[in-house]
Amino acid sequence: MTINRRRRSRQKRKMVRLAMTALLAFGFGFYAGTGIGNPEGPTVAADEADVHIVKDGETLWDIARSVADARGQDIRETIYEIQINNGINEMDNLRPGQKITIR
Structure with missing residues (x-):
């Protein structure tokens, strides 16, 4: 019985090592794969934006x-877009001369 127990214990350790190695390899591959193709990360294309001076x-x-x-949009959608693009909260007041980017 002691010999069988030792064998099982060795087999379990081998399986655990194999699983850990596989996880490590998968993690490394995933990490390395995220930077392939564009090392600088995603880029945003330049868009045409209008600037409105309040x-x-x-x-x-x-x-x-x-x-x-x-645009044929609901005015509430347009207000929301302007707020998001310019970091304006509902509680913020516009100031004369403030530049608002409209995309």
Whole structure:
């Protein structure tokens, strides 16, 4: 019985080592594979963006209204896009002379 126990113990250790080696190889391959092709990471293509300079008394709704009409969008979608693209919260007030990027 002792010999059989030793054999089983050795077999278990071999299986554990094999599994660990396979996981290590998979992890290394996955890590190395993420950088292949473009070592600098993803790039964003240059896009055409309009810059709107906020006038005194102008609101985000005023700015978004003409953009939404031209695109055939709901004005709420346009406002949301402008907020996201410019880091504007709902609580932020626009300032005269502030530059708003419209994409």
